[in-house]
Amino acid sequence: MNARILIGGALLAVGAIVAGPAAPGAAGSTPQVAIENFRFTPSTLTVPTGTTVTWVNHDAEIHTVTSPAGAFASPALETDEKFSFTFNAPGIYAYFCALHPQMRSTVVVQ
Template sequence: MRVLSDMTRRRFGLLTGAGLVAPLTLHAHDGPHLVEVGIESFAFVPDRLEIHAGDTVRWTNHDIAPHTATDKAGGWDTGRIGKGESVEIVFDAAGTYQVICRYHPKMTAEVVVTES
């Protein structure tokens, strides 16, 4: 976390009063991104993602056992991911996806996709 000095706070206050902060703090989604999810110690890491429609998630298995990343609702499935292998899924539609491993159903994750 960045610490602001008193002088920086005053300048920020002046900008706020002038209505100049909003244009400086808005962030547009600048196109599709690749987001990495590791599979390690029988868990998805991270186990919750917030991404935009059009983004790609790369699932990489770092475990000795094979795994899958499977949409619990049945919309998509990576298929078997062996040790050291990766599979990419592009998320085109907004929504919340509950993810499990078909081989190890206690392995769960959530992918929240918003409109870009």
């Protein structure tokens, strides 16, 4: 899998942000998932194959974005830190926070 992992926003020059419940991101855009109040928002994100999704931690607590199947795993994200992953294969990707595993969410790649 050609995963590009961008940490801490250092390489995140792309400005186009699409967020909102199940907002389909156009290929090439970078939909964001907010991590806030121990929740991933939107809880389900649907994107076309090839989309890079960016998570941003708005909590004061550390969180992670972790695929139990091992497809992707962020490092520990401090407040305002970001993590991105490019979904190059269609499928349903469940993920959770490894520190607070009651935090669960899904990316649907079409």
